[in-house]
Amino acid sequence: MEHEILFPLLCKTAEGNKTAFAELYKTTSSQLYAVALKMLKRPELADEATQDAYIKIWHNAGSYQRTKGTVLTWMVSIVRYRALDLMRYHNVRNEVELTEDATAIPDTPQAFKLGGEQEKLAACLDELDGPQRQAIHLAYINGLSHQEVVNYLSSPLGTIKSWIRRGLQSLQRCLSL
Numbered sequence: 001m002e003h004e005i006l007f008p009l010l011c012k013t014a015e016g017n018k019t020a021f022a023e024l025y026k027t028t029s030s031q032l033y034a035v036a037l038k039m040l041k042r043p044e045l046a047d048e049a050t051q052d053a054y055i056k057i058w059h060n061a062g063s064y065q066r067t068k069g070t071v072l073t074w075m076v077s078i079v080r081y082r083a084l085d086l087m088r089y090h091n092v093r094n095e096v097e098l099t100e101d102a103t104a105i106p107d108t109p110q111a112f113k114l115g116g117e118q119e120k121l122a123a124c125l126d127e128l129d130g131p132q133r134q135a136i137h138l139a140y141i142n143g144l145s146h147q148e149v150v151n152y153l154s155s156p157l158g159t160i161k162s163w164i165r166r167g168l169q170s171l172q173r174c175l176s177l
Contacts, residue, residue: 005027006024006027006028006070006071006072007066007071008020009021009023009024009027009071010024010057010061010064010071011061013057013058013061014061014062014064021057021058021061024057025054028072028075029050029054031072031076032050032053032054032075032076032079033046033047033050035076035079035080035083036049036050036053036079036082036083038141039080039083039084039087039141039142039143040083040086040087040143045083045086045090046083048086049079049082049083049086050079052082053075053078053079053082056078056082057075057078060078069172080140080143083143084143084145087143120174120175121171121175123174124170124171124174124175125137125171127170127174128167128170128171129163129167131153131155131163132163132164132166132167132170133167134153135149135153135160135163135164135167136163136164136167136168136171138152138153139164146160146161146164149164
């Protein structure tokens with residue numbers, strides 16, 4: 001369903017349609033903000049990451065490739081990378097306590113309501129091998145770089161990348177059912 005709504009909005013945004021971009025923002029902003037806040041733990045930085053992500057989305061909407069994932073996944077990756085940049089710039093990493101709860105969903109007033117989708121995501125995460133689940137959680141929820149996941153888990157970089165890649169492929173298959 002998400003793709004049925006977001007893809008046409010993104011296509012129109014790529015054509016410079018401001019109304020479509022406003023609707024895309026209205027539909028997804030709480031989700032992207034929740035990701036940024038979960039990573040950054042500071043509302044002012046989460047606001048900045050989210051705003052910067054939407055500027056990038058506006059300018060790069062035409063570069064979205066359907067074969068590489070859903071529109072929301074593409075947008076989340078943009079906000080995630082911007083949050084990582086801000087973490088490095090503001091040295092937030094030292095302030096953030098890592099969590100290993102692989103089913104943790106942001107719990108803020110601005111956080112999006114996933115409902116049944118949250119349950120499905122939790123179930124799909126539970127199906128992953130422990131190391132895959134932990135590596136994905138550290139990278140995507142805690143916002144660690146691959147090298148930081150290597151250091152945290154004391155495993156080789158190639159292994160971490162494989163766990164993440166295979167885990168994301170498994171999640172994509174599970175969530176598409």
